[in-house]
Amino acid sequence: ELRRIEYALLDVFAGSGYGEISTPTVEFQETLDRAGAAATPVSYRVLGGPGEELALRSDMTVPIARVASSRYRDAELPLRFCYVAPAYRAVMANSGRPREFLQAGIELIGAEPAAACAEALTVLCKALEATGLKRFFVGIGDAGLYPSLLNSFGVDDAASQAVLRELGDRDFVGIDRELAALEITDEQAAILARVPRMRGAKVLQEEVAEPLNSSLSGIRAVVDALPSDLAERMIPDLGRFPRMGYYSGVVFEVYDPELGEPIATGGFYGELLGRFGMPVGGVGFAIDVDLLHAALAGEERGETGR
Template structure:
């Protein structure tokens, strides 16, 4: 007999569970040494709380409680931790350091690497402005990946503020800007080229987001976004800096990012293993305005990348 499970979910059996546990324990050791206290929040949040976070992703499931309030499974841990900081740490002196290992849920079309339910491991550093806070987050990220034994990874580093600033420079209307940003978020440069050409827009709107490489690509742009990325890079420890690849078209899918953003890339897997960035406006929506930065790693994808490196060795 076959008894189905919901689309985008899966069973984890003992052998794989032991391997996943080894990964999370290795990362937990790094987070604890760095004094990131582990937190756990409810799997359900009131939908109005999640909307305040403006994540830009659809909830996988919605339910009603016994009072008729709409609740949804959390799509990530950043918004719940922002709520926790505003309510449980309203008077605490920053910086505040949190870590977590928790399942998240998103409404997606299930395919490889795109599950509705997935395990995240990550940190949130609240009250530490950039570039110092971003340097710390990237350093902890690399230490966690090194601790689990991943070898071939790289960190793509960009800025969520770069392309909006470019749109403003060329006085692009909000309507057209949303179309271009949508193409960029989907990494659809064919569509982006078509939109730029058909509207007779400046070619920089296509050229700049395709710049990728070492720190020399920052010489192709000017302004505060370039200066911010340079300031991060020069302060990184050498073992972290050598992992960095600048990607000036990087646009992560969550809507709360305000500055530097980054993805974890590995040649053994075709999709990012996770990522993060600065979200300096998010805490203010919950009543305690503070700068913040964090990252989340997709533990299942990390497991696949480790297995791919092991097969290739």
């Protein structure tokens, strides 16, 4: 069944113009560090030769950014890559989470941001539909919004990171606790408390001040560029903040009623490639193939149980 899912995903990727790419399982730790300390989750470090510090890749976006910047720097843009590959992340003992998991995804490099996000979301939805998934929806937000608000209110970096950690966990009690400790006005605190709770299609119709207006305009541009059947799957959610630190614009996560965690995550990154000497933006997503398989099984059980 997993192989069938992989083939279905790759067929859609290839049919959409994406060429398959592979990268080494092991990367130099220096490469991952160049992406930024908060860019990728903690993985497993490996000792290489004298003075070499290596790590198992924790996702495919950073390795592909490295390859694109070194081998395709002078190629005609945009670049379109796809993959199915294992990734590795350190997890707490007895957490029930796998240390190795299979990802399938794409990277679209060097295209206009709104159009690129719309293309990536279209490929994502078509790929999931090709596997037979039916009831999924996509939460869509802006990774740059909340950090911009905190910065505009004069919140220092340490306090901002504490708030953003709670936002990434979607812990509203924790968010309110951290906001109460900030030295900001009551009006500013009210804005920061309200934004993570702004969710649903009606959000795009609200008249708001900057930087909220720019974020909503960016999300609206992406949703408006989608075919109507796919746009109906989009749920604007300003409380969506990614764990991957390289995302800087529109971000999205795929959920299915059968699971309590995202099947796929993705978004726009504006600075990652520049860290490797290729100053263009990119959009990508990664599907957790095992979670997709679980969601498909759950939907099938639900249908046969009716």
